[in-house]
Structure formats: C-alpha cells, structure tokens
Amino acid sequence: MLNKEAKLSKKIFSRDIVLRAIRDGFGEALVEVGEKNEKVVVLTADLKESTRVNLFAEKFPERYIQVGVAEQALVTIASGMAACGKIPFTTSYAVFSPGRTLDQIRTTVALNNVPVKIVGAHAGLGAGPYGSTHQALEDMAIMRTLPNMVVVVPCDFEEAKKATKEIAKNKKPTYLRLARQASGVITKVKSPFKIGRAEVLRQSKNPQSVIIACGIMVSEALAAAKELENRGIETIVINNHTIKPMDERTIIRAAKTTGAAVTVEEHQIDGGMGSAVAEILSRNFPVPIEFIGVPNCFGESGKPEELFKKFNMTSKDIIEAVKRVILRKNS
C-alpha cells in the first residue's frame, strides 16, 4: 500500500495524471529562488530555453549570464563567482556538463568546495531522437565519486521544484540531474523532500523485495509494485533521489526487512545509483540485487519510450527483476 506520509498524488495510477517535465519544475522554482535570494545568479551555455532558465533570465536579466557554447568556461566562471559569495546555477545538457566539464568541476568546484550548482538537463534517454551523443548515461557515476559533491535526481516536476529550492540553500557543490520529457507528477506540494533522505513511497506487511528507484523511473517502480501486488507479491518502493550523500539507513533497513533489492535508474548500470546501493549493502547487509538500467552500452536514436523498451527498463522489466531477485533470495 502507498505510504500515506509520502502524500502522493491520488492520480498516480490514473490516465488523467498531470504530465509535466522535470526541467519545467526547475525553471519555475529558480524564479522563486531568485526572488528570495539575490546572491543567486544563473549561467547558461547557449541553452537558456531548453534548460528552462529563460524564466529567470526575463525576471532577473542583471543576474543572468550567457557564456556561449563554452561549457568549460560555464563552470569555471561560476567557480569564480561563488568564491565572491554568489550562488551560481550553471545549466547545460548533462552530456556537456558534467560530461565535458569533469576536470573543471573536480578542481575548481569540488576541490575548491564552492557552492556552484551544476544543472545537467536532458539527462538519461530523454534526448531520444538526438541519439547517443546527447543521452547522458554516465553523469551520476562521474559526479558521485567527487568528494564534497551533492547529487540530486528529482523524480517529477514537484520534486524538481523542491530540490531546486533546497540546493540553493545547502552551501555545497551540487549536481542536479534533470530529465527532458514530460512525466507523471506523482508527488504533491505537501510531499516531504529532504536532501539525503530517501522517501519510502510504498510499504507492505510482508514485503519480499525493495525496489529502489530514482528520477522518472520512480513512477515505473510504483506501477510495477502495484501490478506485483495484484499478483500477490508485496514490495517496498523507495524514491532514492539523493545519490550522494545516500540515505544508508533507509536502504539498509529495507534490505533487512525484505532480503532482496531491485534498483531502477535511467543511467548506465555501471557506477550509477544501483552501484551505490550495492556498495552500501555489501558493506552492511548483503542481499541479492537486480539492476535495471542501461546495460553497459551507448543509447541510440528513438523515442524515449522505445528506448526504455529496448533496454528492458519498463515496469514489466521491473516486475521480472523482482521475481528474479526473490528466486535468488529463496534459492
């Protein structure tokens, strides 16, 4: 059953669920953040519209900085501004930043420990028809290895708004991963969100596995859990939105309760959220784990939903993974 405390939308399984893009949540919240804190500045590398910072740029032109198609400068200029007390949000596509800008982020943001916000848009398979060059599938792995870095992956439009407001206040180098495509708004304004605290969205009396998901895959995980319940298999579903620092307690507790885990992410399986979960569980409470994600290959052109099917990342695939992991647990 759904966890009442998570205050999820009543429409999550209905066809008329509101569809909004996660990047829209970011863009809208950024205006609010700008109103509240004049230290917030926004930089973009020729991607104002598609990273949705056009709203901020219209409202606060004096705090909006266009650096051109120059991602390395994007990050390093922001580092300098942060050293002067600004809170810079840098936006580009995730393939370019952090994709191209790892060295600049590592040295001038993470090692310098300045509160630059790296906002990576079009992350995952959402860039669809653009093909593999524009599908960032390695960004979580890159960013979660950097000391001092916070990594947040909101699951929907509402959570993106909350995440944007929170990271503006956290005083730390932070990576915010944004999906391009419209997706179901499964959380509400009142749904809890705290960086570093995973949310249990679904609980059961006798759960046989936990499904740990992040980003737009959270709604797939919830759909899979509902279908599994219809088939008599109970699960726990966790929205693991903070990749770093990860909520070890919640994950370990769920592993102890269920004895099996499935991780679900729109990212390479290698090095991503699931890998981080595996690191935590292998140190603390090893259980069998199945991983849903892109299996060590590049993406390709196609509609996102076609790509999810191709890479076995749909709710049906989650259901199969849960069955597999339960078999492994019981064997």
Add this chain to the structure above:
Amino acid sequence: MRKTPEELEKIAATIRQDILNMLAAAKSGHPAGSLSMADIFTALYFEVMNHDPKKPDWKDRDRLVVSNGHTCPALYAVLARAGYFPVSKLKTYSKLNSPLQGHPERFRLPGIETTSGPLGCGLAQAAGIALASRMDNAHFRVYCTVSDAEHDEGNHWEAVLFAAKYKLSNLTVFVDRNNIQIEGPTETTLPLEPLRAKYEAFNWKVVEIDGHNMAEIIAAVAKARAEDSRPTAIIAHTVAGKGVAYMEGKSEWHTYRKNVK
C-alpha cells in the same frame, strides 16, 4: 609602504633562493616557471596589490588567481616573505601533511584564492570574480597569472572571449611568456604567435613588457588600471629558469631534475 624597483629586485633575489631551496628539499616541482614568475609575484604582493597578510579573507582585497599553479614555489615564497605564514614552512613544500601542496589548494593555506594546477581554468575564474565584484559594486581589482603554454587550452580562450564580452576592465592577466613548455619550445609544440595580435583581435588591451623589470611591471599595471572598457593582458617576456645560469631558457627544467644546486 611603497617600494623602489631596487628594493623589489632585492626581495625577488631572496624569493629565487627560497625557490631553489624548496625544490632541492622536495626533489620535486617546476623550477623554470617558478623562476620566470618570481619577479611578477614579488611585484604583485610587495607593490601592486591591495592586500593584508593578517586578514587574508578581507573582502575588499585585490584577488590573484594563479592559473599556472605549477609555479607555486614562487607564490609560496612570496606569500611567506609577505607575512602570510612563517618562512620556516617553506621547507615542507609538497611533503605529507604540508599546507604547501604540490599544486596550490584553497583552504589549505591563507592567501590562496583558488585551487589550481590543471591548466586553462584560471582566467575564467578570475573573470567570474571580476563580474561578481562589478555586480556588487565592489572596487577591488582582479589579477590572474597564466603560463604561455596554457594558451593551448580551449578553456582559456573561452574566458578571453567572455571577459571581452563583459568588458571586464577590472581584470588584468599576466602572461608568463617564457617560450617553453614540457616538450620543448612553445612555437614548435603549438605555435602561439602572434600572441599580442590574438588578444587585440579578441578586444583586449595589451601591454608588452620585460617580465623581469620591476619598473616595467609596475608601469604596465598602471596602464591596465587606466583602462575603463577592456580587460588587459600584460604579456611579460620572461626567461625560463631566470637567475640560474644552467636552467635559463631550457625546457628540460620545466620540471625538477636532479642536481638543483
């Protein structure tokens, strides 16, 4: 207190001795660039910049972003001699637990504005500082030092474009034009000339000087301060390994070798 060029030269001579002692003790580091930068760092901290070693976080201080972080032995020696930390610390350079890391790190040592080492990143940070200070109506000046070979890096030229776009006249970059890099002369590795014309074409003011002549360094900074609509590049013609006869002009002394005397 104002210093005469002769007094500055005397300090720089001490700095050069410090550099050699540090490198010999560490058996590591970058002698050629440290020695070519010694006069510029000395002039900046003992004459040019508005700063206070007792208050390294003073918000109105002039900022120096050292993009060519590998020349930090010179920077460390100047910071110590200027009073940021005891001179006795210099001998710990690049050793375990020392605040004087092999490449400079912010927070490890007072007076270090940014972590640097990977080349090409400094000018953009300096431009970010210059832009932020203008937004805040602050009046400090922003200096940046870069090596000449650093101009191979795309990140640097992105920043050159950016600083011109925003007309960052509060930003001055010193180019340590010592003509060498790890693999040999800059002009055979990846030719940079005509460097002055490049900066001018990017809408920068350019001043060329002898980077070992204190009076010229100070005069060049005065010209940069007088400029009100463009950033300034001071191309400082220097000699790699300056002051040590057997190192001068030789790319093999980019990095430490045995027999530093």
